[in-house]
Amino acid sequence: MTAPKTLYDKIWDAHVAHEAEDGTCLLYIDRHLVHEVTSPQAFEGLRMAGRKVHAPDKTIAVPDHNVPTTAGREDPAQMTEESRIQVAALDKNAKEFGVHYYPVSDVRQGIVHIVGPEQGWTLPGMTVVCGDSHTATHGAFGALAHGIGTSEVEHVLATQTLIQKKSKNMKVEITGKLKPGVTAKDITLAVIGETGTGGGTGYVIEYCGEAIRDLSMEGRMTVCNMAIEGGARAGLIAPDETTFEYVKGRPHAPKGAQFEQALEYWKTLFTDEGAHFDKVVTLKGEEIEPVVTWGTSPEDVLPISGVVPSPSDFEGGKVDAAARSIDYMGLTPGQKLTDIEIDTVFIGSCTNGRIEDLRAVAEVVKGKKIKDGMRAMIVPGSGLVRAQAEEEGLAEIFEDAGFEWRLAGCSMCLAMNPDQLSENERCASTSNRNFEGRQGYKGRTHLVSPAMAAAAALTGKLTDVRDLI
Amino acid sequence: MEKFEKLQGIAAPMPLVNIDTDMIIPKVFLKSIARTGFGKNLFDEMRYNRDGTEIEDFVLNKPQYRDAEILIAGDNFGCGSSREHAPWAIADFGIKCVVSTSFADIFFNNCFKNGILPIVLPQEQVDILMADAEKGANARMTVDLEAQEITTSDGETIAFEVDAFKKHCLLEGLDDIGLTMEKKASIDAFEAKASAARPWV
Numbered sequence: 001m002t003a004p005k006t007l008y009d010k011i012w013d014a015h016v017a018h019e020a021e022d023g024t025c026l027l028y029i030d031r032h033l034v035h036e037v038t039s040p041q042a043f044e045g046l047r048m049a050g051r052k053v054h055a056p057d058k059t060i061a062v063p064d065h066n067v068p069t070t071a072g073r074e075d076p077a078q079m080t081e082e083s084r085i086q087v088a089a090l091d092k093n094a095k096e097f098g099v100h101y102y103p104v105s106d107v108r109q110g111i112v113h114i115v116g117p118e119q120g121w122t123l124p125g126m127t128v129v130c131g132d133s134h135t136a137t138h139g140a141f142g143a144l145a146h147g148i149g150t151s152e153v154e155h156v157l158a159t160q161t162l163i164q165k166k167s168k169n170m171k172v173e174i175t176g177k178l179k180p181g182v183t184a185k186d187i188t189l190a191v192i193g194e195t196g197t198g199g200g201t202g203y204v205i206e207y208c209g210e211a212i213r214d215l216s217m218e219g220r221m222t223v224c225n226m227a228i229e230g231g232a233r234a235g236l237i238a239p240d241e242t243t244f245e246y247v248k249g250r251p252h253a254p255k256g257a258q259f260e261q262a263l264e265y266w267k268t269l270f271t272d273e274g275a276h277f278d279k280v281v282t283l284k285g286e287e288i289e290p291v292v293t294w295g296t297s298p299e300d301v302l303p304i305s306g307v308v309p310s311p312s313d314f315e316g317g318k319v320d321a322a323a324r325s326i327d328y329m330g331l332t333p334g335q336k337l338t339d340i341e342i343d344t345v346f347i348g349s350c351t352n353g354r355i356e357d358l359r360a361v362a363e364v365v366k367g368k369k370i371k372d373g374m375r376a377m378i379v380p381g382s383g384l385v386r387a388q389a390e391e392e393g394l395a396e397i398f399e400d401a402g403f404e405w406r407l408a409g410c411s412m413c414l415a416m417n418p419d420q421l422s423e424n425e426r427c428a429s430t431s432n433r434n435f436e437g438r439q440g441y442k443g444r445t446h447l448v449s450p451a452m453a454a455a456a457a458l459t460g461k462l463t464d465v466r467d468l469i
Numbered sequence: 470m471e472k473f474e475k476l477q478g479i480a481a482p483m484p485l486v487n488i489d490t491d492m493i494i495p496k497v498f499l500k501s502i503a504r505t506g507f508g509k510n511l512f513d514e515m516r517y518n519r520d521g522t523e524i525e526d527f528v529l530n531k532p533q534y535r536d537a538e539i540l541i542a543g544d545n546f547g548c549g550s551s552r553e554h555a556p557w558a559i560a561d562f563g564i565k566c567v568v569s570t571s572f573a574d575i576f577f578n579n580c581f582k583n584g585i586l587p588i589v590l591p592q593e594q595v596d597i598l599m600a601d602a603e604k605g606a607n608a609r610m611t612v613d614l615e616a617q618e619i620t621t622s623d624g625e626t627i628a629f630e631v632d633a634f635k636k637h638c639l640l641e642g643l644d645d646i647g648l649t650m651e652k653k654a655s656i657d658a659f660e661a662k663a664s665a666a667r668p669w670v
Contacts, residue, residue, distance in 0.1 A: 017659035018652050024634045026652060028659050030670050038552065040502035049646070058670075066500070082500035089502050126670060133551040133575060147575050149553035150504075151582035151645070159649045161656055165632070167574075197487055198545035198571050231548065233574050254669035262669045297487050317486035317543045324485070414550075416496045435491040435549060437514050 004272035006169045007238050008204045011144040011269070015127045017161055026161040030126040033112045034061040034099065034153065036090040037416070038131030042154035043093040052097070054160040059099035060121055063087045064111045065416050067104055069379050069406035074105060083417065110382025110408035113137040113350035117221065118382055120250025124239035124266040129156055134350045134432065136227040139236035140220035141243055142269045144204070146234040167233045168278040170203035174211035176285040181466040183360065184219030185352060185430065185449035187211065188226040189291045193301030195281060200232030203279060206271060207237050211285030217246040218356035225351045226432055229298040238270040292337055292462055293434045293447040295325030300434070304452070304464045308335040328436055329444050330424060337462050340446070344427040345376040345457040346439070347450055349413035352430035353381025355388050357450040362394045364454035364468060370402040371460035377404040377419070379411040403457070415439045428456035471584050472642035476565055476612040478538030480602035481528050488542060489549035490576065494558040507554055508561030533606035541595065541602045542569040547576025556583045566612045568619070570595050581635045582645065586614060588629045597621065614640060
């Protein structure tokens with residue numbers, strides 16, 4: 001009998017195309033997602049070397065990082081010259097190299113990590129890469145998915161493989177049930193608060209436990225999306241009926257007899273009893289509260305009931321980092337988190353730009369108005385999410401409440417398009433990074449769940465959403 | 470890629486932990502479709518005021534560190550985004566080696582693709598190098614990749630580990646894609662086998 005394997009072990013073993021004596025492997029890549037910011041230099045490299053894309057059928061391109069999300073964005077004048085050049089380069093490269101492509105004008109366009117699953121490109125047991133760290137999102141399907149740099153993008157384009165060494169296995173178990181008002185975003189932030197942003201370095205995380213099993217695919221994508229914020233190469237969740245149900249009928253998912261054949265294989269994708277994990281973290285689902293970040297690292301997480309910490313609460317290099325963060329964020333140690341006033345609310349991103357996220361927001365804001373003077377925008381993750389939200393009447397709820405209802409893209413998550421914070425502007429954001437300058441020069445970001453962002457939009461302060469529902 | 474030669478140069482200290490890729494190269498500079506020219510914006514928001522003037526206190530603006538070729542950094546260096554613009558900016562500035570107690574995974578890999586050697590050492594040894602770097606321009610360290618040794622300005626040597634394959638590629642300046650293409654037969658065989666086993670992929 002072979003030794004028990006983790007889910008990661010199984011997917012890894014099924015994709016090793018070549019192994020050198022020192023353990024360096026060529027890992028075969030099933031899906032390569034491409035966007036406009038990290039790919040132009042890679043395509044240019046191919047061109048200069050006279051190389052082709054090895055598997056254009058497994059390569060999917062979509063512009064997302066730079067694109068404006070306001071109406072009339074087909075007008076190139078809405079983009080800066082440089083952004084326009086990047087989007088135009090992706091247009092040209094996608095056509096020239098013959099890869100699948102969703103241009104800005106296509107209703108299926110959106111954030112690459114939302115489009116992939118939505119179109120059924122992402123399936124259980126696959127290897128998925130993209131020149132974007134939030135590729136971890138696709139791990140929600142029980143796929144091995146991670147971000148790569150541009151040199152690696154070029155390597156995958158040319159060879160459909162990556163040079164890799166295997167990571168270690170880490171298990172993150174969330175036991176029990178979540179309390180009302182607590183979401184997948186709170187889980188993933190709470191885990192990073194526990195492990196630190198470097199705690200996952202060198203590992204692939206498998207999330208498991210009742211609270212994870214109970215999540216929808218949207219919620220699981222939110223959890224896996226931020227595995228990278230914990231430093232892990234990837235995060236994944238074993239596929240189950242929830243996964244199979246989500247995948248079935250998607251445009252690029254297998255159909256008929258081939259679906260049945262695939263399903264049989266997908267059902268083997270779980271961690272064997274007794275498989276070895278190099279590190280285990282366990283959190284009790286019922287103990288997780290709605291959380292917010294107070295600082296400039298995603299590990300700076302506290303329950304909404306908490307207060308801004310003092311640098312002296314920390315040790316080692318974190319003392320100076322905390323002092324710097326508190327200063328940057330314009331906060332005072334001891335200040336209640338619920339006393340922090342918010343200027344702007346951003347709802348969207350590959351972390352929280354899916355339909356379930358929008359439904360959670362609608363539930364909180366239905367029939368209410370956002371705080372006077374509040375700037376609040378909702379940016380759906382794809383054109384199809386936008387269409388569905390309109391069909392379900394959510395868009396109307398948002399507009400009635402005073403939100404701007406945008407077109408799909410990465411938008412203020414990384415602020416490469418015109419959606420940016422100004423100096424000292426404070427934002428409750430459903431995105432994934434609160435780094436200095438991330439959402440605009442000197443902008444201040446508090447990471448929260450969609451429901452918590454909605455609550456902040458109504459009250460003008462960081463707010464425990466449970467007080468409103 | 471250029472070969473990584475034995476390096477003797479100035480080391481700059483950056484003890485801050487969790488230096489992320491947005492700090493290394495803010496997104497406003499990711500709009501280029503070239504691989505070069507990012508060095509002037511390395512650490513842009515820490516290095517310049519909004520009007521473009523230099524922030525004097527920032528380490529790489531200090532006269533003794535302007536020509537630094539080695540960076541001694543706090544824990545978890547390079548966390549955040551996958552942007553290879555971060556190592557491109559570091560290399561373009563002229564830094565060829567970064568030492569820390571740990572690096573974010575993607576950044577670590579990206580360095581090797583760009584002729585930069587990232588070295589992981591225990592805290593005590595990083596502390597020794599940090600103290601040495603803080604002495605300024607007269608303190609020149611030597612990084613010998615072949616021997617896997619750093620020598621401080623006082624002559625103290627510190628050994629480091631590096632993956633054998635990555636070391637080989639850096640020393641020889643090898644192009645990964647060319648190397649992988651030599652294994653085309655293995656890739657083709659894998660594809661044939663995988664598409665029979667998982668035809669839906």
